[in-house]
Amino acid sequence: MPQASRILLQLSSVAVCFHASMAFAQIENKPVVIRGATILTMAGKTIDDGVVVIQNGKIVAVGKDVPAPPNAEVIDARGKYILPGLVDPHSHLGVYSLPGLEANSDGNEMTGPIQSQVRSEDAINTDDPEIPRAVSGGVTTVQIVPGSGNNIGGWATLVKLNGGPTVEQIKFPEAPPSTKWAWGENQKRSYGSKGQAPSTLMGEAAIVRQKLYEAQNYVAKKKAWEEGDKKGAPPERNLQLESLADVLAGKVRVNIHAYQVNHFEALFRIADEFQFPIASLHHALDAYMIAPEIARRRIGVVTFANLWGYKVEAWDAIPQNAYLLWKNGVTVSFHTDNPVTEDRYYIEQAAFAAHYGMPDEAALEAVTINPARILGVDKRVGSIEPGKDADFAIWDGYPLDLRSKVERVFIDGKQIYTRKDGFLPWKGRGAGVLLEP
Amino acid sequence: MIRRFLTTLALIFTASAWPARAQSVIAITGGRVLTVTRGVIENGTVLVESGKIVAVGKDVRIPAGAHVIDARGKVVMPGMIDAGDQLGLVEIPGERITVDSTEYTDPLQPDLRVVDALNPRSELIRVARAAGITNALSTPAEGNLIAGQSALINLAGETVEQLVVKSPVALHINLGEASKQTYGPKGKAPDTRMGEMALLRQAFLKAQHYREEQEAFAKRQAGKKSPGAAGDSEELKPAAPPARDLKMEALLLALDGKLPVVINARRASDIETALRLTDEFKLKLILSSATAAWRLADRLAARKIPVIVGPIQEVPARMESLDARLDNAALLHQAGVSIAFQTVADNDVRELPFAVQYAIGSGLPEDAALAAVTINPARFFGLDDRLGSLEEGKQANLVVLDGMPFHTKTHVVAELINGKVVDLSSHQTELYEFYKKKYGIQ
Numbered sequence: 011m012p013q014a015s016r017i018l019l020q021l022s023s024v025a026v027c028f029h030a031s032m033a034f035a036q037i038e039n040k041p042v043v044i045r046g047a048t049i050l051t052m053a054g055k056t057i058d059d060g061v062v063v064i065q066n067g068k069i070v071a072v073g074k075d076v077p078a079p080p081n082a083e084v085i086d087a088r089g090k091y092i093l094p095g096l097v098d099p100h101s102h103l104g105v106y107s108l109p110g111l112e113a114n115s116d117g118n119e120m121t122g123p124i125q126s127q128v129r130s131e132d133a134i135n136t137d138d139p140e141i142p143r144a145v146s147g148g149v150t151t152v153q154i155v156p157g158s159g160n161n162i163g164g165w166a167t168l169v170k171l172n173g174g175p176t177v178e179q180i181k182f183p184e185a186p187p188s189t190k191w192a193w194g195e196n197q198k199r200s201y202g203s204k205g206q207a208p209s210t211l212m213g214e215a216a217i218v219r220q221k222l223y224e225a226q227n228y229v230a231k232k233k234a235w236e237e238g239d240k241k242g243a244p245p246e247r248n249l250q251l252e253s254l255a256d257v258l259a260g261k262v263r264v265n266i267h268a269y270q271v272n273h274f275e276a277l278f279r280i281a282d283e284f285q286f287p288i289a290s291l292h293h294a295l296d297a298y299m300i301a302p303e304i305a306r307r308r309i310g311v312v313t314f315a316n317l318w319g320y321k322v323e324a325w326d327a328i329p330q331n332a333y334l335l336w337k338n339g340v341t342v343s344f345h346t347d348n349p350v351t352e353d354r355y356y357i358e359q360a361a362f363a364a365h366y367g368m369p370d371e372a373a374l375e376a377v378t379i380n381p382a383r384i385l386g387v388d389k390r391v392g393s394i395e396p397g398k399d400a401d402f403a404i405w406d407g408y409p410l411d412l413r414s415k416v417e418r419v420f421i422d423g424k425q426i427y428t429r430k431d432g433f434l435p436w437k438g439r440g441a442g443v444l445l446e447p
Numbered sequence: 448m449i450r451r452f453l454t455t456l457a458l459i460f461t462a463s464a465w466p467a468r469a470q471s472v473i474a475i476t477g478g479r480v481l482t483v484t485r486g487v488i489e490n491g492t493v494l495v496e497s498g499k500i501v502a503v504g505k506d507v508r509i510p511a512g513a514h515v516i517d518a519r520g521k522v523v524m525p526g527m528i529d530a531g532d533q534l535g536l537v538e539i540p541g542e543r544i545t546v547d548s549t550e551y552t553d554p555l556q557p558d559l560r561v562v563d564a565l566n567p568r569s570e571l572i573r574v575a576r577a578a579g580i581t582n583a584l585s586t587p588a589e590g591n592l593i594a595g596q597s598a599l600i601n602l603a604g605e606t607v608e609q610l611v612v613k614s615p616v617a618l619h620i621n622l623g624e625a626s627k628q629t630y631g632p633k634g635k636a637p638d639t640r641m642g643e644m645a646l647l648r649q650a651f652l653k654a655q656h657y658r659e660e661q662e663a664f665a666k667r668q669a670g671k672k673s674p675g676a677a678g679d680s681e682e683l684k685p686a687a688p689p690a691r692d693l694k695m696e697a698l699l700l701a702l703d704g705k706l707p708v709v710i711n712a713r714r715a716s717d718i719e720t721a722l723r724l725t726d727e728f729k730l731k732l733i734l735s736s737a738t739a740a741w742r743l744a745d746r747l748a749a750r751k752i753p754v755i756v757g758p759i760q761e762v763p764a765r766m767e768s769l770d771a772r773l774d775n776a777a778l779l780h781q782a783g784v785s786i787a788f789q790t791v792a793d794n795d796v797r798e799l800p801f802a803v804q805y806a807i808g809s810g811l812p813e814d815a816a817l818a819a820v821t822i823n824p825a826r827f828f829g830l831d832d833r834l835g836s837l838e839e840g841k842q843a844n845l846v847v848l849d850g851m852p853f854h855t856k857t858h859v860v861a862e863l864i865n866g867k868v869v870d871l872s873s874h875q876t877e878l879y880e881f882y883k884k885k886y887g888i889q
Contacts, residue, residue, distance in 0.1 A: 316795065322541070
């Protein structure tokens with residue numbers, strides 16, 4: 011991660027702390043007790059008629075017989091379900107805002123296939139009407155990735171959908187740096203049709219390899235200058251190469267959109283050659299075909315449960331992709347690719363997988379704790395456990411029954427949505443689209 | 448080439464095999480039968496012969512030699528009808544050469560017929576039917592003002608003839624953003640909603656004139672034939688009939704009420720435009736997409752205008768769809784509007800029963816949801832004598848489920864189309880079985 015970006019990250023932590031103290035003032039550190047619900051903890055067990063205690067933005071106790079602290083506000087959730095806030099590791103929320111107008115199209119910098127230097131945080135629209143819609147579907151954490159038009163799309167941004175008015179306020183504090191790459195048809199289509207490279211898979215690999223060599227040279231030159239007692243002017247800084255240097259140094263979670271086995275293999279060759287880890291393969295509709303190899307490499311998979319066949323590279327998709335990966339020990343997550351499918355309906359991915367044979371628990375983990383693991387924030391979110399951020403939703407029925415509705419959503423212990431009053435941080439200001447009860 | 452030759456052989460073979468198989472007798476016994484039009488029969492039997500339902504009830508005698516499908520503990524219902532999609536017209540949406548749903552060469556294409564593009568061997572049809580969908584209204588995609596004539600298809604059949612239940616079914620018109628978006632940037636009309644309506648009005652006026660010319664010609668011909676009719680030598684010469692025009696004749700089908708007009712309109716004002724067009728030319732309107740129909744629910748109910756809602760989980764991604772809400776179907780139903788559901792999809796048609804769960808969760812009663820994917824679309828398209836319910840005399844398009852419909856864990860266990868048990872496998876199930884075996888999964 012570039013120096014400037016690292017400073018920004020530190021600054022943002024300060025900003026978030028500041029914001030948090032402001033926002034949470036209204037709950038006055040008063041504990042909230044939610045009792046009676048079936049708690050789908052995503053930490054290995056389901057607790058019937060359980061209790062969750064939250065305070066200071068954190069979950070402080072979870073269990074069957076947990077005493078309510080004095081002065082606690084009690085929410086009766088008998089007959090309802092508590093599920094961790096859903097974590098979507100691949101969304102274009104805010105960079106392809108609703109409605110899909112040209113003016114809202116900020117996800118793909120289509121001026122060259124290598125865009126390691128661009129950051130989605132510079133494009134996020136915190137007023138995207140999808141934010142309240144996503145929350146109404148129980149989604150609380152979203153990784154906003156640049157689009158897949160380029161081989162290297164740019165830096166991703168992890169956010170919490172807390173309704174904050176600025177990017178700094180919605181950014182997930184201290185999220186590991188993360189970049190988005192893409193492989194396959196999109197790039198050859200976008201650039202090949204203009205008579206530019208890449209127009210083949212060979213071209214894609216050559217372009218990325220060449221750029222990684224440049225990043226290696228850049229690092230070597232910088233190192234030589236530093237070791238040479240910093241004589242003369244320092245080498246000119248190059249954002250693009252600096253971003254890749256961070257990748258080569260293993261400091262960045264590399265998330266790669268890729269579909270077919272030949273895409274995966276090309277990426278494995280490059281990762282092996284340049285010695286950097288791949289965090290996750292995204293979409294990865296054919297990942298089931300080499301599930302043991304993906305497991306061996308400890309690469310996460312972020313996939314669809316339903317979409318298939320929209321391109322040649324998506325032709326061999328099967329709805330049991332996630333199930334077969336899970337069976338092979340791969341950490342598997344779903345995603346929405348919002349607005350391709352809407353963040354609001356993220357839970358449907360798990361329902362689809364469950365319909366096609368994935369055990370419920372595994373399907374639910376694939377929209378909660380597993381994406382948190384893939385993003386490196388599983389110590390903070392993705393399950394209902396003491397010490398974790400109080401990010402969860404109360405559902406009026408079993409979440410995999412798509413008739414069920416989200417009744418309340420909490421982020422960092424603060425209630426931000428009720429079915430009756432909608433998205434509370436924006437109450438009264440409208441969302442630009444309807445949010446029916 | 449070899450493949451094409453083999454395909455031809457297969458067609459010849461199956462065409463001759465088809466009637467023989469369709470004549471076999473199938474009894475689906477002991478199930479919970481959701482007839483849709485005659486209530487629920489517990490422990491009921493549906494008897495199928497020669498492609499038709501011949502008996503439905505509790506005490507149905509099963510002829511010797513009938514193929515019995517044991518449906519005890521299971522649910523039997525009519526196959527679902529997707530009231531609008533592009534099945535059979537598209538194979539891989541991202542590969543233009545496989546897409547036959549978008550003839551964007553003229554905004555006025557009433558003469559296009561879906562039946563001329565259908566591919567019975569589409570893999571997408573197999574995948575959709577495995578989800579319990581037995582029929583679909585296959586329509587041209589949005590993008591033209593007058594898009595063409597749809598076909599109602601079975602999701603099984605080796606030939607187009609076997610696939611098609613009815614063609615044409617309706618004339619399709621698209622109001623709003625899509626048409627002006629297709630032509631405006633090319634410097635062609637329509638470029639605005641005003642332009643769209645002007646083109647539509649002119650087209651229907653032209654069709655009316657076309658009819659007048661034809662009628663005048665027929666009258667003249669008739670006059671000449673009658674003995675003793677007065678006329679000068681010029682009139683006695685054989686006159687050429689007015690040139691026939693496919694587009695005009697297609698529009699006349701709508702003007703004469705022989706074809707309903709399905710109008711896609713999302714914004715409330717576009718729905719009002721659809722009503723104006725309908726009134727002006729006395730068209731038989733079926734409203735489609737109808738994102739903001741809930742705003743006009745009472746008016747639509749009073750005028751008894753059927754509405755095809757969908758996709759149910761419409762994203763407010765266009766300016767014209769900002770009024771999208773999940774309870775559109777529920778609100779229309781409450782107001783007394785008859786509704787059907789459509790996916791507007793190609794490869795994702797199988798998601799219909801999942802989407803219906805969302806409509807139910809937003810207040811649509813379960814029986815209304817069931818009607819919206821069975822008897823209602825059958826009525827809209829003039830096919831309620833053949834499809835949409837489990838009744839004697841109807842085409843045997845039905846599914847056997849391992850639970851009540853519209854539940855995440857409910858699966859299709861057997862399916863009949865045209866009285867024939869259909870194969871529920873696909874490229875996807877084959878791949879799954881292969882890798883399941885490879886990984887030693889039971």
